[in-house]
Amino acid sequence: WDFTTASDDSVQRYLLHTDAHFGKRVRVFTQLQSAISSGRTGGPRPTDDDRLDAHQTFLDLKFGDEAKSLTFRLGRHEMEFGSGRLISAGEGLNVRRSFDGVRVIYRQGPWLVNGQVNKLVSIKRGLFNDGPDWSQTFWGVGATRPRPKMHGGHQFAYIGLDRKEGRFDQGSGRELRHTVIARAFGASDNTAGHFDYNFDTIFQLGTFMIAGRE
Numbered sequence: 363w364d365f366t367t368a369s370d371d372s373v374q375r376y377l378l379h380t381d382a383h384f385g386k387r388v389r390v391f392t393q394l395q396s397a398i399s400s401g402r403t404g405g406p407r408p409t410d411d412d413r414l415d416a417h418q419t420f421l422d423l424k425f426g427d428e429a430k431s432l433t434f435r436l437g438r439h440e441m442e443f444g445s446g447r448l449i450s451a452g453e454g455l456n457v458r459r460s461f462d463g464v465r466v467i468y469r470q471g472p473w474l475v476n477g478q479v480n481k482l483v484s485i486k487r488g489l490f491n492d493g494p495d496w497s498q499t500f501w502g503v504g505a506t507r508p509r510p511k512m513h514g515g516h517q518f519a520y521i522g523l524d525r526k527e528g529r530f531d532q533g534s535g536r537e538l539r540h541t542v543i544a545r546a547f548g549a550s551d552n553t554a555g556h557f558d559y560n561f562d563t564i565f566q567l568g569t570f571m572i573a574g575r576e
Contacts, residue, residue: 373410373456374398377417389422391439397457409455412485415492417460426469435465441480443504443519444543445560457485462494477503498525504543514548514559528570539568 379393395417399410420437440451441461452459463480479501481494504519521541528537544563549556 372398372400375456375458377458379418387424389424391418391420391422392416393418395458399456408485409452409457411487412457412492413487414489416490417458428469430470431468433467433469435467438462438483439465441465441478441500443502443521444517444545445547445562447562447564448521448541448543449500449502459483461500463500472507474506475503476505497527498523509548512548513550514546517543517545517547519543519545523568530570532570533572535570535572537568537570539566541566 374397376396376398377393379391382390384390393416394414395412396414397410397412399406402410416438418437418439420435420439422433422435424431424433426432438460440458442450446453450459460483461480462483463478465476465478465480468475468477479499481496481499483492484495486492500521500523502519502521504517506515506517508515519542521543523537523539523541525537525539527534542565545561547558547560549558
């Protein structure tokens with residue numbers, strides 16, 4: 363159970379989940395979300411209000427042990443790459459984001475590797491009517507290695523995006539984007555005090571084709 367509220371414009375968010383484990387290999391996770399916004403001039407934004415819906419519902423199948431394991435996740439789940447600048451659950455939004463798709467999680471020693479293909483869940487006003495956005499598909503792979511001495515670690519990721527209705531100043535058309543991320547993060551305590559650091563290097567390339575043009 364998670365409850366978040368803010369006084370500005372009467373923003374509230376409720377999350378209620380169940381987490382069932384059947385032995386060491388099978389896990390079923392479900393989570394409901396209710397986000398409520400009232401009092402905002404002009405009415406709530408799409409990311410402010412979603413009265414009741416299934417935020418996460420997924421099945422995990424795990425093979426191996428704590429030292430080396432492979433997990434297959436199928437269903438609706440939250441996703442975050444790197445520091446979350448491009449893809450994340452959107453903690454700053456009243457309606458948290460989730461994705462429909464397949465995820466593979468591999469752990470060996472200090473390394474954690476994720477590979478996944480997903481579609482962003484589209485938020486629709488009403489009850490239990492959110493669904494995948496069929497106009498865009500995300501896929502990618504990422505690897506994280508913690509560095510205990512630096513109280514942080516390193517991350518490397520690739521993200522692909524196929525968006526059928528990309529919109530730019532030139533017009534609307536199909537967008538195919540590739541993103542490569544390298545990240546270093548951590549914390550340090552010294553005589554000068556405590557500080558956290560996060561360095562993101564992001565490189566993007568892709569194509570954009572306006573409908574009706576070669």
